[in-house]
Amino acid sequence: MRTNLPHAPSAEEQVFAERRRRVVREAVAALPGRCPQLVAALAEDPPPSYRELSARLGMPHGSIGPTRSRCLACLRTLLHAERHL
Structure with missing residues (x-):
């Protein structure tokens, strides 16, 4: 009988999940300006x-959306560059 227990x-x-988290943390830290905080x-x-x-x-309320778009x-x-190293 199958149970619906989490995998x-x-x-x-x-190991791969931790590497992904580390890569994302490092990439966020490398962003310019206020991007890491945002x-x-x-x-x-x-x-x-x-x-x-x-x-x-x-930040002015009206600049959050455009800044968010540039940061992302x-x-x-x-x-993407990290994947091709």
Whole structure:
């Protein structure tokens, strides 16, 4: 009889998961300007509102969305480059 117990990750899966987390942390830290703080805040659970981000990061409310887009584009570029090393 099958149970719906969660799958216990293998040692290999754990190693790869930790490597992915490390690579993402390093890429976020390498982002320019306020991007590391903004991306880290957006990864919180639950993510803060734009009002909270504005107060926390000292950014105008209207610049959070465009800055977020630029930061995530830069993060994608860094992570893509990491895959091809």
